[in-house]
Amino acid sequence: xxxxxxxILAASVTAFAVKLSGYFVPRKVLDSxxxxxxxxxxxxxxxxxxxxxxxxxxxTQLVIDARIGALAAAAIALMFRAxxxxxxxVGALAAVGLRMSGLAT
Amino acid sequence: MSTSWFTPATRMGLSIAVATGLYGISFGALAxxxxxxxxxxxxxxxxxxxxxxxxAFIGVLAGGGTPVAGYSAASLLGIRNSVYGMxxxxxxxxxxxxxxxxxxxxxxESTATSLGQxxxxxxxxxxxxxxxGVWLLWNLFTIVGALLGxxxxxPAAWGLDGAAVAAFLGLLWPRLKSAEPVFVAFGxxxxxxxxxxxxxxxxxxxxxxxxAVIYALITYRRGKPATExxxxxxxxx
Numbered sequence: 001x002x003x004x005x006x007x008i009l010a011a012s013v014t015a016f017a018v019k020l021s022g023y024f025v026p027r028k029v030l031d032s033x034x035x036x037x038x039x040x041x042x043x044x045x046x047x048x049x050x051x052x053x054x055x056x057x058x059x060t061q062l063v064i065d066a067r068i069g070a071l072a073a074a075a076i077a078l079m080f081r082a083x084x085x086x087x088x089x090v091g092a093l094a095a096v097g098l099r100m101s102g103l104a105t
Numbered sequence: 106m107s108t109s110w111f112t113p114a115t116r117m118g119l120s121i122a123v124a125t126g127l128y129g130i131s132f133g134a135l136a137x138x139x140x141x142x143x144x145x146x147x148x149x150x151x152x153x154x155x156x157x158x159x160x161a162f163i164g165v166l167a168g169g170g171t172p173v174a175g176y177s178a179a180s181l182l183g184i185r186n187s188v189y190g191m192x193x194x195x196x197x198x199x200x201x202x203x204x205x206x207x208x209x210x211x212x213x214e215s216t217a218t219s220l221g222q223x224x225x226x227x228x229x230x231x232x233x234x235x236x237x238g239v240w241l242l243w244n245l246f247t248i249v250g251a252l253l254g255x256x257x258x259x260p261a262a263w264g265l266d267g268a269a270v271a272a273f274l275g276l277l278w279p280r281l282k283s284a285e286p287v288f289v290a291f292g293x294x295x296x297x298x299x300x301x302x303x304x305x306x307x308x309x310x311x312x313x314x315x316x317a318v319i320y321a322l323i324t325y326r327r328g329k330p331a332t333e334x335x336x337x338x339x340x341x342x
Contacts, residue, residue, distance in 0.1 A: 003172060004140075004141070004145065004166075004172050005145060005148075007172035007173065007175065007176050008141075008145050008148055008149060008153075008162075008172075009148065009152075010176060011149075011153055011158070011162060011175070011176045011179045011180060012148060012149065012152035012153040013152075014176070014179075014180045014183070015152075015153045015154070015155055015158055015179065015180070015183045015186070016152070016153075016208065016209060018180070018183045018184060018186055018187050019155075019183070019186040019187065019189075019190055019208040019209065019211045020190065020204070020205065020208040021187045021190065022186070022187035022188060022189060022190020022191040022192075022193075022194065022208075022211070023190045023191075023193075023194050023199075023204045023207070023208055025190075025191050025194065027194070027195075027198075030191060030194060030195040031195070034322070034325050035195070036195075037321055037324075037325045038317075038318055038321040038322065038325070039192060039195055039196075040321075041289055041317050041318070041320060041321035041324075042188070042192065042314060042317050042318060042321065043192065043220045043280070044277070044280050044281075044286045044289045044290050044293070044317070045289055045290070045292070045293035045313050045314060045316070045317030046185075046188070046189075046192075046216070046217070046220075046293075046310065046313070046314060046317075047217055047220070047221070047273060047276055047277035047280070047290075048277055048289070048290035048291075048293035048294050048297075048313070049293045049294070049296075049297040049309065049310045049313035049314070050213055050217060050273045050310065051270065051273045051274050051277055051294070052293070052294045052297040052298055052309075053297060053301075053309065053310060054266070054269045054270045054273055055270045056298065056301075057301050057309075059306065060301060060302060060303075060304070060305070060306060061301070061302060062298060062301050062302060066261075066266075066267065067266055067267055067270050069267070070264070070266070070267030070268070070270045070271055071270050071271070071274060073267075073271070074270065074271035074274045074275065075274060075278075077271075078274065078275060078278045083116075084113065084116060084117045084120060084275050085116055085120045087271050087272075087274070087275040088120045088121070088124055088268050088271045088272050088275065089268070090271060091264070091267040091268050091269075091270055091271020091272070091274075092124070092263070092264035092265065092267045092268035092271070093264060093267075094264075094267055095261070095264040095266060095267025095268075095270075096262075096263065096264035096267070099261075099262070099264075
């Protein structure tokens with residue numbers, strides 16, 4: 001096996017170990033009232049951070065491109081209580097539309 | 106049960122699996138372009154299975170970096186998955202025998218889909234459908250991308266990046282029902298945006314998570330009832 005293959009294997013094992021490590025936090029710690037409160041807050045923060053990463057970043061740069069249109073279109077669809085799948089499709093169509101019309105990259 | 110399998114959580118999981126899985130084409134194509142062979146692409150998608158880390162690994166190689174540097178970037182980017190593991194363990198209360206399998210499919214999409222649900226059954230369904238669904242499609246399309254190479258082009262041209270933005274917003278949206286979560290969400294957006302230009306990929310979300318934990322601990326102490334009895338009432342049923 002080449003050196004690269006060994007590093008690929010090592011990185012894969014590390015990734016799994018890191019994923020697994022979260023599950024080894026004792027249930028007693030996770031179930032305390034303070035942790036329930038922390039978990040609820042953390043969930044909102046993680047989702048908001050994922051939205052930001054997906055909408056505005058490219059590598060280590062903040063960028064404004066067609067994805068901001070996808071974000072706005074999805075928000076409008078959500079205000080009108082559109083089903084989840086519709087929201088996702090609206091996001092994709094907005095990005096495609098903005099790029100095809102040349103309004104955004 | 107027989108009639109109610111195709112629930113909102115299942116549909117969300119499938120939608121996000123399709124949107125994310127198709128990105129595997131782009132990973133496979135870029136990995137081959139970075140000098141990996143088909144088997145190395147397959148190992149990354151099947152075993153490492155955390156998209157950001159995979160792209161970081163091949164991105165370092167494509168930029169002329171060493172495999173050690175690729176290893177470091179990928180591992181740093183994967184740290185958020187351990188936070189997800191804690192969240193999923195608390196929310197789903199899995200039996201120990203399922204944990205190794207669950208850990209493998211603990212990623213952005215499965216965690217977000219699961220935590221976006223309100224009942225335990227839906228949380229479980231969301232986690233498994235998104236986790237296993239993304240795994241299957243991600244691996245399938247990695248192979249397609251690796252075989253077809255760069256001829257497939259950029260998934261952005263199909264609007265898949267817009268679909269991902271909408272998918273995560275759709276999961277966040279139902280949680281923004283009162284002033285406090287809205288405040289927390291805007292705080293997380295701000296921390297993430299400020300951190301992106303000055304930190305390595307994968308770090309901003311960890312900083313947003315850390316800020317949220319600190320905020321939660323401060324507000325918890327302030328709102329804590331004075332008596333033991335009162336404190337016990339805070340525990341969710």
